[in-house]
Amino acid sequence: MAKREEYIDKEKKEKGKKLFGIFPAQYPREILWAMNVLPVEIWDPPLEVIHANAHLQPYICSVVRLGLELILQGKCEGLDGFLFPHTCDSIQNLSSIVSDYLGVKKPCYFFYHPKSPYQDSSRVYYLEQLKGLVARLEKQLGPLDSSQLKHRVQQGQEVARVLKQLYDLRVQGELEASNADFYRVVRRGEYLSPDDFLPLLEEFLAAAKGSAQGGPAVIMSGVLPNPKEILTLLDELGVRIAHDDLLNCSRRLLVPPSRADDPFEALTESYFAMPPCTTKDSSVSERVDDLLAKVEQSNAKGVIFYMVKFCEPELFDVPQLTGELRKRGVATLLIDCELNQNLSGQLATRVEAFFEMIS
Amino acid sequence: MYLIKNLQYHFMKDLGLPALMRFSQRTKKRRPKKLDTCFGPPLTSTGRLKEIMTRHYLLSRYAEGARPVAWVTSGAPVELLRAFEFYTFYPENHGALCGAQKVGSELCEVAEGKGYSQDLCSYARIDLGVCFSGRTPVGKLPKPDLLFASNNICQTVVYWYKVLAYHWKVPLILFDTPYNFKDIADSDISYMVGQLEEMIPVLEEVSGKEFNYQRFQDVIRLAKEASLTWGEVLATMKARPAPMTIFDAFGHLAPIVSLRGLPVALNYYRVLLNELNDRVKKGIGAITDERKRLMWDNIAIWYKVRDLSNRFAERGMNFVAATYTNAWAETISYLDINHPFESLAKAYSLVILNNNLNHRFELMERLVKEYGVDGLVIHSARSCKPYSVGQYDIKRLLMDRLGVPSVVIEADIADSRVFSEEQTRTRLEAFFEAMEA
Ligand code: SF4
Ligand code: SF4
Numbered sequence: 058m059a060k061r062e063e064y065i066d067k068e069k070k071e072k073g074k075k076l077f078g079i080f081p082a083q084y085p086r087e088i089l090w091a092m093n094v095l096p097v098e099i100w101d102p103p104l105e106v107i108h109a110n111a112h113l114q115p116y117i118c119s120v121v122r123l124g125l126e127l128i129l130q131g132k133c134e135g136l137d138g139f140l141f142p143h144t145c146d147s148i149q150n151l152s153s154i155v156s157d158y159l160g161v162k163k164p165c166y167f168f169y170h171p172k173s174p175y176q177d178s179s180r181v182y183y184l185e186q187l188k189g190l191v192a193r194l195e196k197q198l199g200p201l202d203s204s205q206l207k208h209r210v211q212q213g214q215e216v217a218r219v220l221k222q223l224y225d226l227r228v229q230g231e232l233e234a235s236n237a238d239f240y241r242v243v244r245r246g247e248y249l250s251p252d253d254f255l256p257l258l259e260e261f262l263a264a265a266k267g268s269a270q271g272g273p274a275v276i277m278s279g280v281l282p283n284p285k286e287i288l289t290l291l292d293e294l295g296v297r298i299a300h301d302d303l304l305n306c307s308r309r310l311l312v313p314p315s316r317a318d319d320p321f322e323a324l325t326e327s328y329f330a331m332p333p334c335t336t337k338d339s340s341v342s343e344r345v346d347d348l349l350a351k352v353e354q355s356n357a358k359g360v361i362f363y364m365v366k367f368c369e370p371e372l373f374d375v376p377q378l379t380g381e382l383r384k385r386g387v388a389t390l391l392i393d394c395e396l397n398q399n400l401s402g403q404l405a406t407r408v409e410a411f412f413e414m415i416s
Numbered sequence: 417m418y419l420i421k422n423l424q425y426h427f428m429k430d431l432g433l434p435a436l437m438r439f440s441q442r443t444k445k446r447r448p449k450k451l452d453t454c455f456g457p458p459l460t461s462t463g464r465l466k467e468i469m470t471r472h473y474l475l476s477r478y479a480e481g482a483r484p485v486a487w488v489t490s491g492a493p494v495e496l497l498r499a500f501e502f503y504t505f506y507p508e509n510h511g512a513l514c515g516a517q518k519v520g521s522e523l524c525e526v527a528e529g530k531g532y533s534q535d536l537c538s539y540a541r542i543d544l545g546v547c548f549s550g551r552t553p554v555g556k557l558p559k560p561d562l563l564f565a566s567n568n569i570c571q572t573v574v575y576w577y578k579v580l581a582y583h584w585k586v587p588l589i590l591f592d593t594p595y596n597f598k599d600i601a602d603s604d605i606s607y608m609v610g611q612l613e614e615m616i617p618v619l620e621e622v623s624g625k626e627f628n629y630q631r632f633q634d635v636i637r638l639a640k641e642a643s644l645t646w647g648e649v650l651a652t653m654k655a656r657p658a659p660m661t662i663f664d665a666f667g668h669l670a671p672i673v674s675l676r677g678l679p680v681a682l683n684y685y686r687v688l689l690n691e692l693n694d695r696v697k698k699g700i701g702a703i704t705d706e707r708k709r710l711m712w713d714n715i716a717i718w719y720k721v722r723d724l725s726n727r728f729a730e731r732g733m734n735f736v737a738a739t740y741t742n743a744w745a746e747t748i749s750y751l752d753i754n755h756p757f758e759s760l761a762k763a764y765s766l767v768i769l770n771n772n773l774n775h776r777f778e779l780m781e782r783l784v785k786e787y788g789v790d791g792l793v794i795h796s797a798r799s800c801k802p803y804s805v806g807q808y809d810i811k812r813l814l815m816d817r818l819g820v821p822s823v824v825i826e827a828d829i830a831d832s833r834v835f836s837e838e839q840t841r842t843r844l845e846a847f848f849e850a851m852e853a
Contacts, residue, residue: 112808114826116535116798121805141597146571149595150805153773156597158809167597171607172567172574172590178610179592185603338567338574338590341582367535369801373575376531377582393533 061248066135068095068250075137075198077166080124080151081280082336083309084142084168085187085324087213090251091206092191092198096140098247100305101283101396102127112154118367119396120280121147128155138164138197144336145370164197166190172338175329184325203320210320212251214327217312219258220246224311226266228300228355230274233267236288236298243306244282273415274299274355276348278378279363279371281305286400287363287392287408294412299355302348303363304371308334335370344374345381352387358415359388361408366393388415425475425482433471454729456657456701459664461688468684469670473554479503480558484623487580489573490673491743491767492566492591493760495639496612498677499632500623505558506674508573510546511539515718515830517553524831526551537799538831540576547583560584562622566591568770570802587622589615593765597772600765608761633753636760639677640751645685646672647745652692653736654787657701658709659692662735663725664702666716672744707732708851709788711780713739713810714795714803717825719832731848737787739780743768746779773806777813784818791851792822799829823847 059067068074074095079086081100089096101123108129109122127133139161141152156165168190171179191201220243226232227239234242242261246254272295281303282288291298301307308331315326333339333347348360360382362375372393379389390411392404400408479485483503488494490508497504514520515538523545524538530548532541546552563586565577574590581588591611594604616627649668652659660668668688675681695701710728712735717724728735747766752759768776783789794811796804807824814820823843828834 112806114796114798114804114808117801117805143595146802147805149571150773150802152597154806154809157772157774157777158806158813167595169594169597169604172592174588174590176611176614178607178614181610182603182607185607189601189603335575338571338578340588341578369536369572370575372533372536373540373572373579375533377579379531391531 064253065095065097065248069135074250076135077138077140078127078133078136079140080142080144080148081120082142082144082304083170083328083331083334084140085190085328087206087209087320087324088187088191088194088201089140090209090212092194092201094137094194094198095248095250097136098305099124099127100247100281102132103397104130104132116367117147118365120365120368121151123396125151125154128159128161133161133163136163138166140166140168143167143169145368147367166193170328170337173333174338174340180325180329183328184321187321187324206320209251210323212255213312214314214323216246216251216255216258217310218314219255219262220310223258223262223265224300224307226262227269227297228351230269230297230299231267232265232269234261234265235292236282236296237285237292238265239298240282240285240288240306243310246310247305269297270295272296273359273412274357275415276300276302276351276355276357276360277363278302278348278360279304280365280368281396282363283396284394284398284400287361290400290405290408291412294409296412296415299357300351302332302344302351302360304334304336308332335374341374341377345378348378348382349385352382352385357387359390359411361411362389362391364391364393366395421478421481422483425478428478429475433474454703454705454726456659456695456704459660459688459691461684461691462664462667464684464687465668465670468675468680472674476503476505476554476558477556484561484625485558486562486564487560487577489565489569489577491569491764491769492564493612493764494564495635495677495756495760496615496632497562497564497619498635499628500619500625502562502619502623503558504674505560507543508539509670509674510552510554510557511542511830512716512718514542514546514553515832516721518719518832519553520719520830521833523549523551524833534831535798537570537572537576538828539799540572540579542830543576544579544583547580560586562586562619563588564591565589566593566764568593568764568767570769570800572801587618589618591615591764593761593770596766596770596775600762604765605758605761608765609757612757612760632756635677636751636753636756638679638682640748640753642672642676642682642685643745643748643751645682645689647748649685649689649692650737650741650745652689652696655696656709656788657699657703657706658734658736659695659700659702661702661725661729662712662738662741663716663721665738665741666718666721669741669744676744701734703729703732703734705732706734708790709734709736710791710793711735711737711739711783711787711789712793712795713780713807714797715740715800715829717795717797717827717835718830720827720835727844731851733791733848733851735793737783737789739768739776739783742779742783769802773810776806777810780810780814781818784814784820789820791847792820793847794822794824796824796826797829798827798834799831821847821850
């Protein structure tokens with residue numbers, strides 16, 4: 058399959074799609090698909106930071122720093138717009154730097170999702186937010202075709218269903234794929250159209266079915282599996298990531314299907330049924346329960362908290378989560394690093410020591 | 417039990433503590449204060465402020481069991497809680513106090529010892545440090561029955577209060593205020609009104625009291641008047657020389673944060689306002705030789721307030737405006753006793769930190785003009801991402817558009833370990849030179 062840049066370029070030129078740069082994390086991608094937009098997510102572009110430091114203090118996470126760097130290096134010229142979901146304080150202010158200060162001559166859209174604990178008012182509001190976003194997009198993209206939306210919502214559910222199958226097989230130790238391969242494929246969904254992502258997932262599912270290697274199972278929690286070296290290191294050690302609690306993977310991809318007929322209702326139902334997440338202010342108890350359930354299902358021996366340095370939403374929950382897991386005899390490892398940096402020798406040694414502990 | 421505690425609380429509130437404080441005032445040995453020649457005469461209201469805040473913290477020891485106790489974030493619509501007679505405690509204000517008393521870092525270390533990263537907001541780490549160790553300069557904190565947070569100042573408070581909810585095993589109410597990316601829409605207001613209405617049964621249950629609409633309106637009236645008076649207090653600094661410095665205002669802010677909606681806050685600001693107006697009439701300045709007027713951006717560096725205040729005053733530079741102190745005056749005029757829920761939604765969601773950076777820039781531009789500001793000091797606070805991200809751009813824009821020189825101090829609000837004396841000195845020297853050029 059074509060590389061990310063080539064693919065995106067082709068989608069624009071050959072299929073006439075509009076391209077939107079999407080900042081983390083949760084957003085109604087089905088609406089964009091239905092409006093002939095290819096959402097291209099910006100999580101961890103492989104760049105050297107040169108310009109972003111003039112706008113951001115050193116204590117800001119590298120997701121935000123790299124995202125801004127991508128814009129400042131002129132690599133977003135081909136985009137037709139940006140979308141900023143309201144994920145955390147840093148993304149919130151980044152959205153304003155981009156739209157208010159950088160003189161970026163592209164439409165910037167914002168998406169506020171209600172925070173937990175949810176009440177009736179939250180549901181009404183979410184639905185209105187979806188419709189409000191459509192109304193704003195329509196000014197740039199023309200009217201939304203309701204049958205297209207319905208189709209894309211169904212397609213989104215299909216993607217979630219196949220992903221769930223993949224995750225289930227992994228939990229049961231019935232997926233041969235390495236950690237690195239698994240996340241390479243899952244993360245393709247950050248820029249592929251569902252028309253291409255779905256067949257890719259199905260193909261992968263068919264090819265990768267089979268017994269996983271016999272080493273210990275772990276769960277990975279955090280924002281995203283980057284630096285990627287951790288995946289290879291775990292592969293080398295024979296450790297299988299049997300499930301994850303990653304913001305850019307299971308927390309937003311494993312969406313339970315909705316039976317609602319109305320596509321807006323279905324999207325609303327899905328949002329509120331998503332796994333607990335720091336960026337939605339889910340309670341600590343919900344997160345503890347969710348992690349414990351994952352540990353139990355997959356018979357994992359440990360949980361690796363793979364933190365992006367300076368990520369407040371995640372870092373606040375870690376002490377309670379590790380405390381509860383350890384009380385139940387589950388080993389934990391906390392790693393805090395910048396994106397796209399090689400794992401230091403010291404970190405690798407810690408991972409190896411952790412592996413020995415759980416083996 | 418409740419009856420005894422309640423009687424004890426009211427006795428201490430109305431008689432015991434005032435008598436105790438009078439006694440301690442009388443017996444306190446008065447050391448003659450060394451008057452610094454850079455400063456004008458100190459404000460006499462400061463004594464009253466100390467009395468009010470000391471009483472507030474002392475009373476908190478008697479609140480547990482006598483009144484429902486809520487821990488509240490500084491930007492939450494406390495007016496609703498006051499209608500149920502909650503005793504309210506403000507961890508952020510307490511964090512500032514710990515910072516000012518230079519015990520912030522050691523309390524942070526307690527939280528860090530329990531696994532809380534040093535990269536988290538220091539108000540939160542201090543508060544968690546207090547929860548885990550029981551140590552606080554105010555003696556003891558009342559255990560909460562309820563936690564009340566609003567994300568109109570940051571998302572951090574919610575992460576922090578979730579930890580508190582888990583630690584204390586008490587309910588957490590969140591007032592979720594959609595961020596003002598461009599404009600607040602009707603649907604945002606309805607969402608917030610809906611949430612406020614949904615809170616009432618929870619508050620009734622926790623407090624054991626029925627919602628009293630009339631009392632709610634009274635509280636809103638008091639809160640609005642106090643905030644407007646606070647706004648007038650700040651506006652006295654438009655005078656030349658300014659009768660007060662922003663460093664004083666950081667201290668005088670405590671009642672509007674912690675006692676908003678109570679008569680004591682309003683009465684206090686009326687007294688302070690009278691004193692300031694009187695000083696303006698007589699031409700008494702906060703510093704004796706006010707040559708330059710500055711604006712402060714972000715929360716105070718609590719452990720350095722006195723030090724910084726001296727450094728600037730020595731050079732005839734006075735801080736006359738701050739985005740931070742302004743926050744409790746800016747949007748409160750929206751409050752309307754006839755539409756309490758809608759008006760609370762507006763007043764609380766339009767505050768500076770829930771607003772896009774363009775709004776912040778415009779506010780700063782206005783303050784520069786109205787207060788005759790010659791220079792800007794930007795505190796880049798490691799703790800506070802919503803206040804700090806975007807400051808470098810604001811600095812550049814203010815220079816480009818208004819020609820206002822500025823300096824960034826990289827520091828923290830309450831954790832002195834990250835303060836670099838050397839770096840600050842070098843930056844300030846360059847700034848002083850630019851100001852004199
Ligand atoms: S890594 Fe954390 S702090 Fe950074 S953008 Fe993501 S959620 Fe926000
Ligand atoms: S200092 Fe900033 S991050 Fe910390 S509680 Fe206050 S507003 Fe939130």
